[in-house]
Amino acid sequence: MSIDLTEDTITKEVQSTFDGCHDPRTRELFVELVRHLHDFARETRLTGDEWFTAMDFLERVGKITTLTRQEFVLLSDILGLSVLVDLINEHHGPHTTDSTLLGPFYVEGRPEAPNGADISGGVPGTPLFFTGRVLGPDGGPLSGVRVDTWHSDGEGHYDVQQEERLHGRPAMRALLTTDDDGRFWYRSIAPRFYPVPVDGPCGEIMRAAGRSAMRPEHLHFRLHADGYRPLITMLFRRDDPYLDQDAVFAVKRSLVVDFVHREPGTAPDGTEVGEPFQTVDWTFTLTPAGPERRP
Known part of the structure; x- marks a missing residue:
């Protein structure tokens, strides 16, 4: 040396x-x-002072990171790195559902739920009924697909941000499995737009840059099926005011959908709902697994 x-x-x-x-x-x-x-x-x-500031920043990112608060993931998200890696690697066919970033609120410890279950965890809010279908590239239904889903409540908070109020129980997240027709469905509550967490080091970046911390309303999905590439994606509300200023750059036009407002009546699962509710219906298409793509 x-x-x-x-x-x-x-x-x-x-x-x-x-x-x-x-x-x-x-x-x-x-x-x-x-x-x-x-x-x-x-x-x-x-400069030396700037280097010390950067090291202190990274140290504080590490200290605030927990199993349920991924500040390093959030740092990657707000710097656009998470979406860039997705854009580099996820080149699916023209009819495959677009992918986007995972986000910092995915957790492994989610409950399994049967189709039709109420996954809200008892959190109050506007009822939301989601119906989904998973297809292969030939348009045929895919059964047995494992579908993770998670989202915020009507005030823009995830369950992991409310552990004390929820006594540590999961809410608004579940792992479902598609039936023989490739369908899955559940009841929950409507989510809400929200700011990314700004009470930690990443918030300092947002404030220093004068950037909006807002994320548009969305639902998260992570799909796993044998013989197919995993899909990580989101669905965004079409009329959300923050679609064009997502703090983590994740919005794609193909993932913007209608959250349909319904008057009290019969829900898609046949239950009677005595208050206004919302419905979302969407079809996901997966890509067959292939050799790992390297640059």
């Missing part, structure tokens, strides 16, 4: 320390990461 390194020689020296990587892809990623980090520091003439 060389000594007396200079601003112009240190980058190649650091890159060379990855020559012993057993995996070529690991070496490529770290070599390029070092190059871009060093170029950034040189181009911006990064």
